[in-house]
Amino acid sequence: MLSTTLWTRDQLLVAFTLYSQLPFGQMHSKNSTIQYYADLIGRTPSALAMKLVNIASLDPFITNSGRTGLTGASNADRRLWEEMNQDPDKFEHECQSVMAMYEPPTPVKNDEEPADFTGKEEIKPVKTRIGQQLFRKRVLEAYDNRCCITGLEDPILLIASHIRPWKADPRYRLDPRNGLCLSNLHDRAFDQGLITFNEDLELVLSIHLKRLKSVSARDNFLKYEGVKIRHSAQFSPSEEHLDFHRKHIFIDNL
Incomplete structure (x- = not known):
C-alpha cells in the first residue's frame, strides 16, 4: 500500500x-x-x-x-x-x-541440489557507506568522470581519492576539494606516497618510481611526470591539502 x-x-x-x-x-x-x-x-x-x-x-x-x-x-x-x-x-x-531490512534474503543452499551454472539476474542491495559514496559522487562529477592524470573515463576503474586521508580530519571528508579522481593504479600510488602534485598541479614522481625500467612503469607513470592534471576550476584541489600530502605522505619527504 x-x-x-x-x-x-x-x-x-x-x-x-x-x-x-x-x-x-x-x-x-x-x-x-x-x-x-x-x-x-x-x-x-x-x-x-x-x-x-x-x-x-x-x-x-x-x-x-x-x-x-x-x-x-x-x-x-x-x-x-x-x-x-x-x-x-x-x-x-x-x-x-x-x-x-530491505536486502533480499540469502537463499539457503541445499547440498543435495546439483550445481547450477546458468546465468541469473539478482537484485543487489545498495551499499550504505553514505559519507564515502557521497564523496565519490561529488569528486567524479567534479572531474567529469575522468582520471585527472590519464583521462581514463570508465567509472568502474576510477577512485575518488582523498588528498588528506579520511581519518586525518573529519572536517574535510566530504569536501570535493580534498579529492582527486584517479584510476585504481594511480590512486594506490597516491595513497602510498609514490606520487604527489606540486603547487602548479603537476605530477611529481618519487625516486622509487623513477628507478623503474619497465614499459609498464614508463606508460603509466614516467610519461606523465610534470604533466598538469585535468581539474575543475570550481572544485580544483586545495593547495592546503596537497601541501599536507607532500609533507606527510609523499615518501621522498619522509
Whole structure:
C-alpha cells in the first residue's frame, strides 16, 4: 500500500542512502533502483525521485555548481542533512541498519541440489557507506568522470581519492576539494606516497618510481611526470591539502 502520509525516518534514511549513490541525472522515476526501493518503502517512484531532488537542494556541491534541485525540502530533510554532517559515523550506522531490512534474503543452499551454472539476474542491495559514496559522487562529477592524470573515463576503474586521508580530519571528508579522481593504479600510488602534485598541479614522481625500467612503469607513470592534471576550476584541489600530502605522505619527504 502506497503512503500519502509524512515521510517516516526510515523512509528518509533510505532516500538519503540512495542520494549518496545515484548521479544527479539518474534521479528519476524510471530508474530501476528507485522503482525497487520505492515499492519496498511504500512510496511511488515519482515521490521517491522527487524526494532525492529535494535532498539535492540542500547539497552545497549541487547549489555551488549553479543547480538548485527542487525547493520542497522539508524540515525533516534538513534535520537529517545536519545529522549527517555533525556525526557521519552514527548517521551511516543508522542508514546501514535501515537498508539491511530491505536486502533480499540469502537463499539457503541445499547440498543435495546439483550445481547450477546458468546465468541469473539478482537484485543487489545498495551499499550504505553514505559519507564515502557521497564523496565519490561529488569528486567524479567534479572531474567529469575522468582520471585527472590519464583521462581514463570508465567509472568502474576510477577512485575518488582523498588528498588528506579520511581519518586525518573529519572536517574535510566530504569536501570535493580534498579529492582527486584517479584510476585504481594511480590512486594506490597516491595513497602510498609514490606520487604527489606540486603547487602548479603537476605530477611529481618519487625516486622509487623513477628507478623503474619497465614499459609498464614508463606508460603509466614516467610519461606523465610534470604533466598538469585535468581539474575543475570550481572544485580544483586545495593547495592546503596537497601541501599536507607532500609533507606527510609523499615518501621522498619522509
